[in-house]
Amino acid sequence: MDSSAWDERYAGTDLVWSVTPNVFVADRIAELPPARAVDLAAGEGRNAIWLASRGWEVTAVDFSTVGLDKGRRLAEHRETSGSLSWVTADATTWRSPEPVDLVVVAYLQLPAAERARAARAAFAALAPGGHLLWVAHDLTNLTEGTGGPQDPAVLMTADDVLADLAEEADAPGYRVLEADRVARRVPARPEDGHGEAPGLTAWDCLVHLERSA
Numbered sequence: 001m002d003s004s005a006w007d008e009r010y011a012g013t014d015l016v017w018s019v020t021p022n023v024f025v026a027d028r029i030a031e032l033p034p035a036r037a038v039d040l041a042a043g044e045g046r047n048a049i050w051l052a053s054r055g056w057e058v059t060a061v062d063f064s065t066v067g068l069d070k071g072r073r074l075a076e077h078r079e080t081s082g083s084l085s086w087v088t089a090d091a092t093t094w095r096s097p098e099p100v101d102l103v104v105v106a107y108l109q110l111p112a113a114e115r116a117r118a119a120r121a122a123f124a125a126l127a128p129g130g131h132l133l134w135v136a137h138d139l140t141n142l143t144e145g146t147g148g149p150q151d152p153a154v155l156m157t158a159d160d161v162l163a164d165l166a167e168e169a170d171a172p173g174y175r176v177l178e179a180d181r182v183a184r185r186v187p188a189r190p191e192d193g194h195g196e197a198p199g200l201t202a203w204d205c206l207v208h209l210e211r212s213a
């Protein structure tokens, strides 16, 4: 989907995504001391707003201005001890104007070549000791999970994301803290055609790494 298709998707008044942060973002980042962060492909900003509520100085980047505007409006009603700024940019060409201590990329589902460019841009933004947390719909979600894009070309595994970063010839080093497939419980909603089951499993891939100091 290009930016205008995303703008259209975000055009309604209802939120497309939840108000609450992604469960893995909340869990993996909870213990990090607040500093400078980028939420790349931030959408309506649920993760960016949560980070700012915990004291992070956050830049939310997305190529959908309509999505970011919704995030900005949502943030106006929130208590934040940190700060938020909103930047319209393409994740595959975006360059951070300054090094940051955390980059979160959640559910940026792009074909392989574009995904690799976004992954490298995310990593390049990190200050020494900075963390990258990448969460996305896993390739196996197609056959074993529920929801998410149904086009395998935009699905991935944690190994794919690590390979994207490894291809960067002169990349500085990093320590992989976690690279795995992770289960996310989602409520079954009859209106989604999932029947009356009490809950379903979506499979995500998660890469959490720390740039070498």
Ligand SMILES: C[S@@+](CC[C@H](N)C(=O)[O-])C[C@H]1O[C@@H](n2cnc3c(N)ncnc32)[C@H](O)[C@@H]1O
Residues within 6 Å of the ligand: 003, 006, 017, 018, 022, 040, 041, 042, 043, 044, 045, 046, 047, 061, 062, 063, 064, 067, 089, 090, 091, 092, 105, 106, 107, 108, 109, 110
């Ligand atoms: C599934 S949404 C996830 C939003 C948010 N990260 C979250 O977890 O709520 C994917 C987002 O990626 C954005 N996106 C897709 N391709 C992009 C690109 N090339 N550059 C910047 N944003 C992009 C879309 O506009 C959309 O907001």
